[in-house]
Amino acid sequence: MFRELFEPMTIGPMKVVNRVMMSAMSAGMMLDRDGQITPEMIAYFIERVRNNPGMAAVGACAVVPTPEQWKYPVPIYSDHVIPSLKRLVDAVHQYDTKFGIQLWDPGGTEGGKRTLISPSGLSSNARAKGGAMMGPQVNRGLELDEIGEVVGYFARAAARCEEAGLDFVEIHAGHGYLISNFLTPLFNRRTDHYGGSFENRIRFLIEIVRAIKAVLGNRVALGVKFNGDDFLPSDGWTLADSCRLAPILQAEGADYLNVTAGVVGAPRLTIAPMYEPQGCYTHLAEAVKPQVSIPVGTIGRIKNPEMANDLIAQGKVDFVGMGRPMIADPDIVGKARRGELDEIRKCLADCRGCMDEHMRSARRGEVTTSCVVNPRMARESVCIDIEGASKHNPKKVLVVGAGLAGLEAARRTAFSGHHVILCESRDRIGGQIRLAALMPGRQEIADMLPWYERQIAKYGVDVRLNTMVNEALLDSIAPDVVFVATGSVPQVPSGMIESVSNAASINVAMIDDLLEEGTPPGNNILVIGGDQIGMQAADFLSEGGRKVCVAEAHGHFAPKLAVHDRWYLLNRTDEKNVRRFKNVHNVVVDTADNVWIVTEKGREHLPGIDTIVFASERRSNRSVAKIAEAKGLKTHIIGDAFDVVSEDGGTIFATIAQAYDVARFV
Template sequence: MKNKYEALFKPMKIGNVTIKNRIVLCAMGGTSPFGMNGLFNDGIRKYYLERAKANVGLIIPGVTGVKNMMGDGYLYEKEDIFMGPVKSLMDELHAYGSKFFLQLGAGFGRSQLIFPNMPGNDSNSAPIAASDGMPNVWNPSIKHRGMTKEEIKETVDAYAKAAVLCKRAGIDGIEIHAIHEGYLLDQFAISNTNNRTDEYGGSLENRFRFVTDIIKAIKAACGSDYPISVRYSVTSKMRGFNKGALPGEDYVEFGRSMEESPAAARLLEVAGADMLNADNGSYDAWYWAHPPVYMPSACNLPEVSYIKQFVNIPVVCAGRMNDPDIAEHAVESGMIDGIGIARQLLADPQWCDKVREGRLEDIRPCIACHNGCFAFSHFKGLPCGFSGKMGNCALNPVTLHEEEMALKPAAIKKKVAVIGGGIGGMEVARLCKMRGHDVTLYEKSDKLGGVFIAAAAPDFKKKDKELIKWYIKQLSDLGVTIKLNTEITKEMLGTLNADEIVVATGSIPKKLPITGFDGDNTIEAVEYLLGKKQVGDNVVIIGGGLTGCEIAYDLSLKGKKASIVEMQDDILKIMGLSSANSNMLREIIRYYKVDVFTSTALSEIKDNGVLVKTQEGDKFIPADSVILSVGYDSYVPFDNETITNNKVHIIGDASKVGNLLTVIKEAYDLAYKM
């Protein structure tokens, strides 16, 4: 019988290299085989091999600079590394039939993260860009200097010499990073970020001269048959500096337009590019290249499939292409030649095999949260903050830790009772059962999912809903005993006959000592999300965190007028929340004309609105309904003595309110110790 997704598993030619299927693992920060110090990162070897075992056709790791980004030194000087550990890695990957292109970068330009004491990139010196005076994306007060022609030629030469080493080491091809996402080469290519008057500025051909010279230099050094992929943004989706456009929005393109893009793509092909690995966006519209949950599936497919009409080389589309039905149709119909999958392969390395086998319900979905893989935060008072490590996964802590976090059978089989059926409870139950324990999960409501049911309620949270279904199926398949409508009291703890008791009872909404906080027109955020209370047409949301802003979006989609009241000087002031996600939410709030009141304290909730204190004085904001989104407090229904006597473990929000990343990591840490 024909496999439903057969089109995804047909071979594809890139130059003279045959890829065994149409699935490309796209580059992500944190997944380069080279560390920031330029040394080989042996700890990442297992990451590649796990995905190669599961039949990823082409692996492209995170960008490696042709020049060391933390100081002096060029990649082509690392011959011992290329001919040693890199060549060994290639031999291992090729044994599984996967191919590997190394992504080489020229630099970040105005997209460079500015950290204190970073050589050549701090506020006391001018980091390079295409042109003088370009504002830094993260801190626009910092202006860049234009790259000199000597530096350009050195970079072209460095690409060619690095490519020679790649070929000698058995690397199957090069990906140039890129005319993509507003990085340095893209800044040369876009007229509004290139005001040069020399041969690298002005006409389209001049603006593309830097990248086309790189392509030609690599071909001259490595031979015309050595494949080159170019990471390519079809359109920039920019309304201006640090201003992005939303799907369907009518706007004037500030970056590369759809009208200019066909000619640009042809220039790359004529220069010798063998593939375009394409999407949309720039750091000014970051959410196109790193699509959050608010982006539709296959968000970049319309533009990428359009550009394919103008070139004769393979075109791959990236950006939420992890819906197998959409992906299969796009390839089978000839809209594109291959699909770029990135963060989905962090969440589930076996995605390819599960799709091929038709086991879609067993795929752990990527929910596009970016909490583990790209936690660059950006808000007022913080030009750029970074928490965690790039390339990790909030849902799958094993990613990039494949060896040290390999699941092993428990030495002693135990009876484990888990109290609470939210994400943390389900995760610890799943892992304990996989280790061989006898697990019973108790949930006081009639369904599993906990507070995440409410978080997944908006229409744009399809993948969140899939995650709950995934957990339920995994627990069922594993044979975890589940007892719904069962509330465990402190008197019952001693009767559970368990060797280990895990409390994962989550959190409860905060209460503020504000007049009217429990009034008839107030609605707690979870109540609204679950549809337990209806709202009027004019709604004030108290709290401008992630939940409050997502509720404002949900209300806007329903035709309601939303306003946000936030005590801090900015909304979405959350360390660890990816700028890709927060930037898109900010643009959504702008687009739907949500009124935002920052540095504003709630004084009283009245029947017809709220009284607040602003920096200018007291203000009344009319409202039919008031939604309360002021945070949560941990909830443990047992006293300390009861917990101590019964050797109870408390995890997740019940221990400390966090997010999915912290909840799931705690579940792993506990389950692996039992």
């Protein structure tokens, strides 16, 4: 199975055992106060390379010295990191994986407190007006004599990589980072020989390649990762530029090319959410490949081995990058090799755990990464899961509710060897995730349900559908432990009940009821609530040309969604002319069916509203917990039943993680 995917290849001096690369990512980068690689970071990589992907790399390691004490990224600009880096390399080299590091500088990409450097002192955010920085961070355009100094930093960083025993280095020349800034006309306004023409804009990259080759020779492989397309409407780096650059890089000594895409603020983003199709950027690598004879790789939403194998078998690329799929399931390569495709826990491309947690944690003064579907991500050294650990002293566990929280609690406790009964009031498992999968562009969010079905069957969970849990059933089962995962229900915000009760002919519905019952909505709809549920509902309801307005009580829309998902969702609703109103204090409906929204700016009439959908406030459903606790049963409340109002409450990310963390201690 997957003959082409597991065919060896040669990259420069490397003999690579297969065509899968664990893409270089910032994920898993866990350092101590001195920037040294920690045992936790080693455990993260070992969890993945023990399944022998052909290549793996540490992402985005800093080559330019900075005076700030950084907890992130790896400071490859300093000799002091070499010993801990060598420990990581030696650990990885127990396996048949070639290991590398990505040489990087953020350029004009904002984040943190350090002074940024760039070709022209402009922000790398394509939305920045006139290139002005969008925050207080200083961005300094490089002086001519400083450019050679930065080239030297890249070369010395590469030398440290060789000293640590790495097999390859990858120059990051994409995503709006420093080298990408030089390539892209929008960010490069220089008038010297590093700006203007194509030849001038690639000069900085070519000088870096030459300097690194001079240091490494042919002893360590050299790759270059660059954008196939910035996806900017104008003044961007294009696919035609990439096809022109590729043979030049080969002639200068590059051993492989890795084709990526996008910059911050472009219509299509570097880390693609589920709104992008699987394999969304493979066409770029496919266009570059005929221009060179060295291996060309692709990345971007390649989440299953079937697609990866097809891309190679069809001659479109030479190798595939799998980043987030290896976060979601560290054993994806091993399972593909063994033909255990049904066992693969698929990446959902819901960026709330990986990309978004990385950004949110950075704002808190730390940098961590997690995963929506894999709560052990970045905790591999402390969350040691041993199958059957409790089989000699099993407990009878009752899980009430078969949404995601209940499924995870049932899976994890059964995995440990407990006797688990899972009761669900509906005729199928999945809970609200089945409703979420009805939303446009988000069907893949239900990909986890078949996996959970197989896991709970494998570990012997007794699933009882169409079963309401009451006092009598609790007495009958007599569980040692009860997990209450009964979710949440939508409710009308306080103060609006009387107002909407005035409606004579306007249809008033709760979002859950509308979706579950398949009730046809009207043609002029007001959605009350603009967080993740409300905005997705607006996207759903605006299909087919319906007119939709959204009224949100707070100052932002869909803050619980990952920023990349939100970017696509808001663009989608803008294209369909969905009107958004924030800081809405009240919605007023009179007996003649006139509807007004009330904000600090006053009242605005919304003519012709025929449907009002409530998709804002939710209330945790804990009624079973009260019964179980009254009977003295050990009771755990998880998922939406536990929390639906906090920053993370009501998200898949929080739901699975909390259920896992409680269940593993039973």
